Amino acid sequence: MTSSFDAAPFIERRQRFAEAIGDGVAIIPGAQEAARNSDVNHEFRQGSDFFFLTGFGEPDAVAVINPSHAKERYVLFVRPRDREMEIWNGRRAGVDGAVSAYGADAAYPIAELDDRLRAYVIDRPAIYYRLGNAAFDRRVIALVEQGRLARGRGIPAPARIEDPGPILNELRLRRSPAELARHRRACEISRDAHAEAMRYAGPGLHEYEVQAALEYVFRVNGSPRNGYPSIVASGPNACILHYTENDRRMNDGDLLLIDAGCEYGYHSADITRTFPVNGRFTTPQREIYELVLRSQLAALAVAQPGASYEAIHEAARRALTEGLVALGVLPRGVEDSLAMHHYREFYIHGTGHWLGMDVHDVGDYRIRGASRPLEPGMVFTIEPGLYFDPERETATYHLREYREDEMWERRLRLGVVAAKKLEEDEKAKAPKIEHPIPPAFRGIGVRIEDDILVTATGVEVLTAGTPKTVEDVERVCAEAPRLPRR
Numbered sequence: 001m002t003s004s005f006d007a008a009p010f011i012e013r014r015q016r017f018a019e020a021i022g023d024g025v026a027i028i029p030g031a032q033e034a035a036r037n038s039d040v041n042h043e044f045r046q047g048s049d050f051f052f053l054t055g056f057g058e059p060d061a062v063a064v065i066n067p068s069h070a071k072e073r074y075v076l077f078v079r080p081r082d083r084e085m086e087i088w089n090g091r092r093a094g095v096d097g098a099v100s101a102y103g104a105d106a107a108y109p110i111a112e113l114d115d116r117l118r119a120y121v122i123d124r125p126a127i128y129y130r131l132g133n134a135a136f137d138r139r140v141i142a143l144v145e146q147g148r149l150a151r152g153r154g155i156p157a158p159a160r161i162e163d164p165g166p167i168l169n170e171l172r173l174r175r176s177p178a179e180l181a182r183h184r185r186a187c188e189i190s191r192d193a194h195a196e197a198m199r200y201a202g203p204g205l206h207e208y209e210v211q212a213a214l215e216y217v218f219r220v221n222g223s224p225r226n227g228y229p230s231i232v233a234s235g236p237n238a239c240i241l242h243y244t245e246n247d248r249r250m251n252d253g254d255l256l257l258i259d260a261g262c263e264y265g266y267h268s269a270d271i272t273r274t275f276p277v278n279g280r281f282t283t284p285q286r287e288i289y290e291l292v293l294r295s296q297l298a299a300l301a302v303a304q305p306g307a308s309y310e311a312i313h314e315a316a317r318r319a320l321t322e323g324l325v326a327l328g329v330l331p332r333g334v335e336d337s338l339a340m341h342h343y344r345e346f347y348i349h350g351t352g353h354w355l356g357m358d359v360h361d362v363g364d365y366r367i368r369g370a371s372r373p374l375e376p377g378m379v380f381t382i383e384p385g386l387y388f389d390p391e392r393e394t395a396t397y398h399l400r401e402y403r404e405d406e407m408w409e410r411r412l413r414l415g416v417v418a419a420k421k422l423e424e425d426e427k428a429k430a431p432k433i434e435h436p437i438p439p440a441f442r443g444i445g446v447r448i449e450d451d452i453l454v455t456a457t458g459v460e461v462l463t464a465g466t467p468k469t470v471e472d473v474e475r476v477c478a479e480a481p482r483l484p485r486r
């Protein structure tokens with residue numbers, strides 16, 4: 001059943017992981033089924049760290065990586081073969097398949113995990129295990145407690161639990177050529193789906209109808225699932241950043257913001273486009289759209305190997321600020337508005353994130369406090385936006401300069417509640433200006449997002465070709481949909 005499984009990339013990844021943990025032993029659980037109701041589960045998706053190391057897609061599995069073991073350096077604990085359960089719920093590789101098809105040195109039924117772990121951890125100074133899964137944590141803590149008893153009797157056993165996250169995160173952060181091929185395909189499929197959504201949408205349709213057309217293109221091209229729930233947000237819904245109800249009937253004159261990406265080969269795309277439901281931008285819609293586009297292109301222009309991650313955000317917010325000042329939205333000049341972060345009234349999220357097996361992928365953004373330089377093989381998004389709440393007529397601008405990175409750091413150090421209290425106190429002391437939000441912009445929400453690969457010499461936009469200029473968007477919106485409408 002798994003004759004097409006290519007073990008080579010997983011062997012290489014386990015090798016690199018094993019080198020990093022040395023004489024420790026790693027316990028990496030896969031994802032578990034989550035009940036939706038009675039005997040129906042939520043859609044299952046394997047955990048990314050587990051899949052990264054094993055390529056094994058079944059629920060209720062655990063990998064043990066034990067580099068200094070004489071024979072069993074890589075062990076899989078899996079659901080055993082069971083004819084009746086397999087008739088109900090699907091095929092299982094079983095213990096034999098875990099060895100023959102997936103390359104484990106040994107495999108055992110999952111029920112034997114706790115007993116066998118006791119033996120595996122003897123003589124190991126550390127257990128590499130990511131705390132945070134309450135049910136599984138108890139089992140690992142029990143191992144450490146048993147270790148304490150064993151050490152009292154002179155048997156060497158692990159005294160500490162180490163987080164394998166930092167090691168795995170770094171391994172996952174840079175794409176290999178084979179990983180890149182799958183990531184590229186996820187981006188291409190998502191590009192085509194967004195273009196079809198532009199053709200398909202129209203006044204009178206519901207957001208979920210456009211979602212259906214978009215996700216049809218995902219599925220029919222071999223994507224088994226989305227990278228995240230599709231955001232199909234028309235009119236004022238675009239101002240809700242993670243809107244997923246997708247049930248509004250769209251009106252003539254609305255914008256439609258779609259943030260959606262498919263998963264392909266366990267890699268996720270992440271594209272946002274915003275376009276007019278009737279195919280033509282109004283003048284205010286176009287002004288905001290072109291401003292967000294200028295910001296996105298400005299951010300893209302500074303992205304290159306060696307550039308700091310923060311420089312991208314800096315370029316995006318400067319371009320947004322320049323545009324907002326020019327449009328009369330912000331009360332002060334560009335430099336004051338930047339230093340006081342007045343753009344945050346309309347742009348509260350970051351300019352991007354790492355992208356990989358997970359849509360908000362793993363990896364540190366700062367190293368010892370400094371923004372991380374981009375390196376070849378990294379993939380990230382650039383996604384500035386502007387959101388004008390339909391209900392909001394004026395904004396209050398505090399004349400207070402501050403550094404955004406210090407604000408975030410303070411929230412981490414003090415906790416959000418205490419840090420926000422300090423922010424409120426500082427705001428209360430600062431002079432402030434009330435300034436009207438131009439009525440023409442109220443209710444407009446625009447975000448434009450592409451996926452960017454850092455190469456040896458620059459960057460490559462993996463989602464290039466997704467219509468983005470006003471001209472391209474309007475041209476594709478005017479094309480006949482390729483899929484039938486209701």
Ligand SMILES: [Mn+2]
Binds near residue numbers: 270353381
């Ligand atoms: Mn994103």
